[in-house]
Amino acid sequence: MWYKESVFYQMYPLGLCGAPRENDGRVVSRILQLKDWLPHLQRLHVNAVIFNPLFDSDRHGYDTRNFGKLDPRLGTNEDLKTVCDAYREAGMTLLFDGVFNHVGRGFWAFQDVLEKREASAYKDWFHIDFGGNTPFNDGFYYEPWEGHYELIKLNLHHPAVVSHLLEQVSYWIEEYGIKGLRLDVAYMVDRDFLRRLHGHCLSLDPDFFLLGEMIHGDYRQIVNSEMCQSATNYECAKGLVSALNSQNLFEIAHSLQRQFGQEPWALYRDLTLLSFVDNHDLSRAATAIADQRCLPLAYTIIFTMPGVPCVYYGSEWAITGSVQHDDADVRQAVETPIWTDLTDLIARLAEIRRRYPVLAYGTFRNVLIQNKQLIFERRDDSSRIWIAVNMEDRPVTMHFDAGCGTARELITDTIHDFGGGSGLEPFACKVWLMETS
The missing domain is CATH 3.20.20.80 (Glycosidases)
Known part of the structure; x- marks a missing residue:
């Protein structure tokens, strides 16, 4: 679709x-x-x-x-x-x-009801009680949307x-x-x-x-x-x-x-x-x-x-x-x-x-969750993407098993090496396309 x-x-x-x-x-x-x-x-x-x-x-x-x-x-x-x-x-x-x-x-059918009341051909288009009234003093009651009488259900x-x-x-x-x-x-x-x-x-x-x-x-x-x-x-x-x-x-x-x-x-x-x-x-x-x-x-x-x-x-x-x-x-x-x-x-x-x-x-799973860092994965039969965000105002180094040695960071179109930990700049966003064997 x-x-x-x-x-x-x-x-x-x-x-x-x-x-x-x-x-x-x-x-x-x-x-x-x-x-x-x-x-x-x-x-x-x-x-x-x-x-x-x-x-x-x-x-x-x-x-x-x-x-x-x-x-x-x-x-x-x-x-x-x-x-x-x-x-x-x-x-x-x-x-x-x-x-x-x-x-x-101002809806044309409601205007007809205001003019003709019970004689209107459109009175049943709304939920109306001719024995009641509204804040607009219409001389009849109608059901509004969530109490807003300018909106007629x-x-x-x-x-x-x-x-x-x-x-x-x-x-x-x-x-x-x-x-x-x-x-x-x-x-x-x-x-x-x-x-x-x-x-x-x-x-x-x-x-x-x-x-x-x-x-x-x-x-x-x-x-x-x-x-x-x-x-x-x-x-x-x-x-x-x-x-x-x-x-x-x-x-x-x-x-x-x-x-x-x-x-x-x-x-x-x-x-x-x-x-x-x-x-x-x-x-x-x-x-x-x-x-x-x-x-x-x-x-x-x-x-x-x-x-x-x-x-x-x-x-x-x-x-x-x-x-x-x-x-x-x-x-x-x-x-x-x-x-x-x-x-x-x-x-x-x-x-x-x-x-x-x-x-x-692709499927979804969380990979690493901390208060100020999050990594999650999207995966299908042919590819795997990890998304990493860091909301610290300082650089952080994260250690995890990526299941591969490198990835292409798609936002910057650069190669990322997972060896020795992954550094994330302050307020960094990374979209890693993981290498496939």
């Missing part, structure tokens, strides 16, 4: 393109800015892009008004097609953000709702050539709907990819042969940041072993999950990780651990931002991408990830 060998890049277009926070209906073709990012993405060795919400919404994209119309703050449907065509021609596989659990108050058991959503997905596939969907709050989306969506998408494209957002719980609830092929690996994302901040690499080593080890009790060694350090809902990696010297270690780990790596726009050059006060602070506008030493490392890691199938399909 193509996604297993991909390097993903996530873009939040409303933020990146500098759209105003409120949708006043004015059409401005901001999305065309994304074409200017293609040389950067190609240099970064990215080959799959996730676009966060694109369609007409009240404010932030997750409060949809119309699934068939590009948000006017970004432009027109023709603008979106122009961008998607350019990305596909440049070798990028595209995913849209599927926000199917809830809509905004859709009734995904209603045949007309399901048909409407599947028709929109068909349109996205046919018009924009997408090959997958990121499914917002998939952890709470109706399971029968996920099955319908899965069957519908694969009937149109057998290689279609469904990535479910799972911020907690067992990933197998939605990652199975009937629903999604993958999920967001929040356990390792949070565990990685925590391990680096507490200077305790046992924490991330435990999560990796728990999920992907070869022991019978390992949870997900047959799954391919999405690996990341940050995204549009988390503080930027350069803010969340207290010591920015650890950023190269974080990206080295997510690019070499089991799963598919994903970089959130701007974080490849250590852009900062916190979700403590406002999610908009991590969805900032960027006029021009920047290239730094960190970007250079991530580009090299992406190149390595795509070049060596063992990093996509």
Whole structure:
């Protein structure tokens, strides 16, 4: 499956393109800015892009008004097609953000309910009690998403709702050539709907990819042969940041072993999950990780651990931002991408990830774990790669049985000799392709 060998890049277009926070209906073709990012993405060795919400919404994209119309703050449907065509021609596989659990108050069917109440043909598209009320004093109650009354839950058991959503997905596939969907709050989306969506998408494209957002719980609830092929690996994302901040690499080593080890009790060694350090809902990696010297270690780990790596726009050059006060602070506008030493490392890691199938399909085991050093192995029938990181602010020498005399260090493309111990510079990251006999 193509996604297993991909390097993903996530873009939040409303933020990146500098759209105003409120949708006043004015059409401005901001999305065309994304074409200017293609040389950067190609240099970064990215080959799959996730676009966060694109369609007409009240404010932030997750409060949809119309699934068939590009948000006017970004432009027109023709603008979106122009961008998607350019990305596909440049070798990028595209995913849209599927926000199917809830809509905004401006959603056309909900507006009809506000106007006609019980007489609306769409009243059963939502979970409504005409004997109640809401904080907006609508004169009736509706079920919101997790207490947020600006987000109205859709009734995904209603045949007309399901048909409407599947028709929109068909349109996205046919018009924009997408090959997958990121499914917002998939952890709470109706399971029968996920099955319908899965069957519908694969009937149109057998290689279609469904990535479910799972911020907690067992990933197998939605990652199975009937629903999604993958999920967001929040356990390792949070565990990685925590391990680096507490200077305790046992924490991330435990999560990796728990999920992907070869022991019978390992949870997900047959799954391919999405690996990341940050995204549009988390503080930027350069803010969340207290010591920015650890950023190269974080990206080295997510690019070499089991799963598919994903970089959130701007974080490849250590852009900062916190979700403590406002999610908009991590969805900032960027006029021009920047290239730094960190970007250079991530580009090299992406190149390595795509070049060596063992990093996509190989087994995992921890080799050496200390508070500030970690070595783990990826192995298949033909190759063996060891990944080593050192978060000490001083050089260290590590002694272990490598099972061979030398290795090619892939980041620097140099030969490493294991004789007499292996030295690691402060905050070093090594990707060793072990010699074969």
